Amino acid sequence: MSDLLYEVENGVAYLTMNRPEVRNALSLDMREQMISLFQSLEGDNSVRCVVLRGEGEHFMSGGDVKSFMEFTELTPDERRVVFVNRIHRNLNGMMYAMRRLSKPIIASVRGAAAGAGVSIALSCDLVVASDDAFFTLAYSKIASSPDGGATYYLPRLVGTKMAMEIALLGDRFTAQEAKDLGMINRVVPTADLQDETRKLAERLAQGPTVAYGNIKKLILQSSENSLDQQLQSEAETFGETVMSEDWVEGVSAFNQKRKPQFTGR
CATH class of the missing domain: 1.10.12 (Lyase 2-enoyl-coa Hydratase; Chain  A, domain 2)
Structure with a gap:
């Protein structure tokens, strides 16, 4: 089964991150597929809006931290090379591809949006979240600094001081708190998330x-x-x-x- 599912309905492309067993943590395959898809969507006239969502009960938990254990035995310099190359080649490529797409992108967030999951949600043009969703930048919890554009988007959305607090503390906050901060657009009942996202996406897909x-x-x-x-x-x-x-x-x-x-x- 692919790590990224793709379907088109009524002018809307639905991209579903498909690793529910690990809260849709990013894999290399998922990143590469997303880069390819976002690049191809620019020239696909049958698609006029994009929805990014997670399979199961969560949006995305960020990087696959369990897989990081294999790198703990490397020297510090070796670890640096591995992760810098990973970020530049894959994650940054995905963020650039999303940024360059001229069509509206909606993040449909349920459950956890953590680490790079926050970065990816913020990079979308609109964010609709269920009332049970929660957000945590979380990088500081594993002694890391953010990636995926989090430090670009956050200060522009919530201001420098609040962005600093969110990044330093890595605290968890609710969908309503995220909306109040200006990070997301709408909070809807969990049972209505799919329908509300679809209605918004199809409205945009019928637009200019x-x-x-x-x-x-x-x-x-x-x-x-x-x-x-x-x-x-x-x-x-x-x-x-x-x-x-x-x-x-x-x-x-x-x-x-x-x-x-x-x-x-």
Whole structure:
């Protein structure tokens, strides 16, 4: 059985991390499959939104810490080489592939999101969590520092001081606490998580995909840009959107007082 399951329904690609026996801890196979899939999804016009979720009762518990035991007998320098290469080659490649995808990505979080599971959830454009979900950065618990972009996204979402507390202490907090901090978007009853995620994903899959891609690009680059740069980018991306068929449909529908029928083109 593959470590990553993939299916498409109503314009939504569902990527399911499939290692429930270890709370969907990241494996090499899972990382490589995710890199390949996210890269291929960019050119797949049948997919207009992506949902990332975990099989079973948990989203993802991060790295497979049990497998780390085999490296404890290595010298410190040997351990450094192993993990730096792993992070650069696989985990970072996965994060770059997710960041570059122009289509909306929703994390559907149930149960544990720990370590890199937090990093991956934060890298998604929207996060919907069940009311039994919990989050913990956890790296400090095994005397490690975060990876997977956690130290990039967290300060931008919750501020430097709160990000420092979350990373240093590695405490566990609830979905509602994560929402209150601005880390996630919605908290829903556990029994409703699948349906609520699907409804949101299908709504996005029926939307103006080109415009969504430009919205993503603008928002993600905004914290790095000056006002002048951002205004210039807004003008350029607006110019790109008016070239789309969906822009013509959106303007026509607005003036004809009807619901637009977007095609993603």
